[in-house]
Amino acid sequence: MDHDFISKKELLELTGISYGQLYRWKRKSLIPEDWFIRRATFTGQETFFPKEQILARIDKIIHMKDDLSLDELADMFSPNLAGSMIKLEDLTKQNIVSKSALDLFVQHFGTAEAYPFQHILYAYMVERLLVTGEMSLDEGKGLMQVLESHYPHFQGKPCELIFVRKMGISAFALASSASELYFDHSVKVVSRLSVASCLEELKAKLT
CATH class of the missing domain: 1.10.1660.10 (Multidrug-efflux Transporter Regulator; Chain: A; Domain 2)
Structure with missing residues (x-):
């Protein structure tokens, strides 16, 4: 093993x-x-x-x-996010998400009084990669789109975000947590992020 x-x-x-x-x-x-x-x-x-x-x-x-x-x-x-609505001020007061990540978030989802927890999770994941310097703001826009388009298909099941680059071109994928993935040697795996771990961290910070 x-x-x-x-x-x-x-x-x-x-x-x-x-x-x-x-x-x-x-x-x-x-x-x-x-x-x-x-x-x-x-x-x-x-x-x-x-x-x-x-x-x-x-x-x-x-x-x-x-x-x-x-x-x-x-x-x-629990990965169940149904019913929770979060105000952006709750994130800024506790320094959970930076202004850069929130600006990307508002550009993508528009202005609202409150947002579904699931969408706030996307902002938090963008923040996680921005704060390490692993991802640019432009790449953050792409990540937001990938999460919105594909994360709902997992319907609460554990999954992992894989962030890769090849010849300077970035790409994101979501995969089941138990998946074994193999890439061409020219592909650099920039980061692998557990969505469940991000969810738990965000819930704990908002509690």
Whole structure:
């Protein structure tokens, strides 16, 4: 098994949680079903997890479960965005999204009193890449369009944003989180961003 995955046995030993806790958190939707990956090994079938994602999620659960109920945590981790409307002033007051990202957002979606949470998520993802210097403002416009056009097709399922460049030309793609993607050697993968992680971060900042 490659280093991007961790076995259930290793996970329990490394984190100190019990088998019962792990599956209780799964039943409460704190850990996505599709992170439990059954694969054949020389000893038979074993369960593996995407290592970076599961360790980050368990760390969050352990550190937040004393302040929030499991149901509240499940809501924070849920990709379900329906019904939430956010004002841009809520983002600026807390310095969640910069003026540059918000300007791009308003250019794309127009001016409104409040916006669906899902659209605010797009602004936050643009901000994440702008602040690192990995992406230009023009590329941010392209990203906004890709997110608006294609993210709804995932219908709340975990996915990942892949940002690549080839000979100075940038492109964005959305793929299922468990996807293995291989590119031509001339393609540079600038960034891979978990949409679920961005969603969780944004919800936590707005809480």
